Amino acid sequence: MALIMKKHHNYLAIFEKTEKNSLYHPMMDVLTSSKYKAILTADAPIYQETLRDFWANTNIEEQNNVAFSITSKVGGESVAITPTTISTTFGVNDLVGKTSFPKNEIQTELTERGYDGQLNKATMFKANFPPPMKFLFHTLLICLSNKTTSFNEIPLKIQSLGYAFLTNTDFNYSQALFADLVANLKNIKKGKTAAFFMFPILLSY
Secondary structure (H helix, E strand, O other), X not given: OOOOEOOOOOOXXXXXXXXXXXXXXXXXXXXXXXXXXXXXXXXXXXXXXXHHHHHHOOEEEEEOOEEEEEEEEEOOXXXXXXXXXXXXXXXXXXXXXXXXXXXXXXXXXXXXXXXXXXXXOOOXXXXXXXXXXXXXXXXXXXXXXXXXXXXXXXXXXXHHHHHHHHXXXXXXXXXXXXXXXXXXXXXXXXXXXOOOOOOHHHHOO
């Protein structure tokens, strides 16, 4: 039986410059010059059967109650996802990067970039940015967010990634992606409605 493609799950960033989108060209340059471009533009085939197969057979490998690997079997073949495999597969070489940034540093940078909104909460809102910054965070939310909130809401993890793009600072995003996968798997195993099939592009390489 032929595999059936899974459509409209992951979205790829598009950086084609035209006269009509010239306002966003500088931000496109920021995104395309980053080593994280590979994750934004990776176009792997995603199949419904193999995706279900992966999640149906997953286990979390832990040491001292800290997850270090997600293992599974797809078509009888053993597979594993770790922060290292994510970093290596996409060539981002980010494992020595920071796992977080001081909140005030992020807020200062984003305020200087035009954010006009309250800063008393962790979440920022895309609508409060000028158009080029909206483009940046729209791209990150659509392509890399775990999609648990509105696409107008920018959680701290995506703020941190945006900060890394804008300041050319190393951010250990491979670890962040892995942590999201682990959290999702735990929700699936507990039968929580918050569980969802996230980041299938990572399972397809």
